[in-house]
Amino acid sequence: MKKTLALALALAMALGLTACGGGDKPQQPSTGSNPGTSANQPSTGGDAAPVANKDKPLVWFNRQPSNSSTGELDMDALNFNGDTYYVGFDANQGAELQGQMILDYITANIDTIDRNGDGIIGYVLAIGDIGHNDSIARTRGVRKALDTAVEENGVIKSDAVGVNADGKASAVKDGKLTIGGKEYTVRELASQEMKNSAGATWDAGTAGNTISTWVSTFSDQIDIVASNNDGMGMAMFNAWSKENKVPTFGYDANSDAVAAIADGYGGTISQHADVQAYLTLRVLRNALDGVDIDTGIGTADDAGNVLSSDVYKYVDAERSYYALNVAVTAENYQNFLDATVPYAPVANQLSQDTHPTKNVWLNIYNAADNFLSATYQPLLQNYDDILNLNVEYIGGDGQTEGNITNRLGNPSQYDAFAINMVKTDNSAAYTSLLNQ
Helix, strand or coil: CCHHHHHHHHHHHHHHHHCCCCCCCCCCCCCCCCCCCCCCCCEEEECCCCCCCHHEEEEEEEECCEEECCCCCCCHHHCCCCCEEEEECCHHHHHHHHHHHHHHHHHHHCCCCCCCCCEEEEEEECCCCCHHHHHHHHHHHHHHCCCECEEEEEECCCCCCEECCCCCCCCCCEEEECCCCEEEEEEEEEEEECCCCCCCCCCCHHHHHHHHHHHHEEEEEEEEECCCCCHHHHHHHHHHCCCCCCCEEEECCCCCHHHHHCCCEEEEEEEHHHHCCCCCHHHHHHHHCCCCCCCCECCCCCCCCCCCCCCCCEEHHHHHHECCCCCCCCCCCCHCCCCCCCCHHCCCCCCCCCCCCCCEEECCCCCCHHHHHHHHHHHHHHHHHHEEEEEEEEECCCCCEEEEEEEECCCHCCEEEECCCCCCCCHHHHHHHHHH
């Protein structure tokens, strides 16, 4: 009897060890339209061995690891481990939409757009960060659509021109648009990187001050105000263009900018922040659960969450998920007034039984950034409950990585990480901490 009991106990222990991790790991992502299965198992629970920090799920978001001079992707950062991905949006598609939105407005209002009747449609451009891929794309998108682009080695220049009163700046040229059978000249009168004295870029305060300087130089030559984002766009709108009825175009579909369309703000681009925020945390959730990384994304999960292919795409070679953009104008802005509402198709609560709570460390590069703090983080905070993730949110100063990394002193207490860098080529400041 004792011998039989001992054999049964030994068999039960063997089966228990197999269930705790003795089997094969899921396969790595394969090439194709969808990523494959996560290689990481949950870091807590049962008797499983702790997962090393370097092997924990990692998502870069909003700022894609890349060379800030050339835009070349940092594939070492994107392949930090088998559960590393980037989540953002399709910058080029969105940039083209912004440029087309401005061109459509000019076309529809061609009889009144030239405020001083000088025959030149003049615009000014607020550049967010000259080394940021998204900013570069948006600058190029505006210039391409308005025919002011200058190419060098097959690539549109994205440099700031400073002041270009005579149209002779080397980074742009005077554009020609034919509308209704008549040719019009378009000129980029001025453009500048909006960086404050402390070094923070995409700075709304700087943009608000700069529009006053531009107005003192150009006055009624300014017919259009364009901005790489809504934070800067709204600063210029409130400081000058609203009162003077000059259409201003931004990017991000922040709630205040969308509401301002009723007061004359020209338009903005929704980068589907609701989809981005979901993907940021969903990729981590799947990796922690050890399930196919496409679960709840391109394939419905057990709660019915799923995204359709018209709101996102996955590029396997870049290990990147990109939300697709939508133009927000006077015709449809009422559908975008609250930018912090979760996207309905992926707003179904996960069960705690099958998706137990995990701890995530997540940072916002600049706590003062309007889009990230007023739109993206509130969305993340809605989704973290839905996905059963206990997220610690860290707000940076927008200037130095150290202001953020010095608050990642004990990565071992977290199951996964979501990182939003100050500069796109500073990934090593974070991965070095996880490699220790």
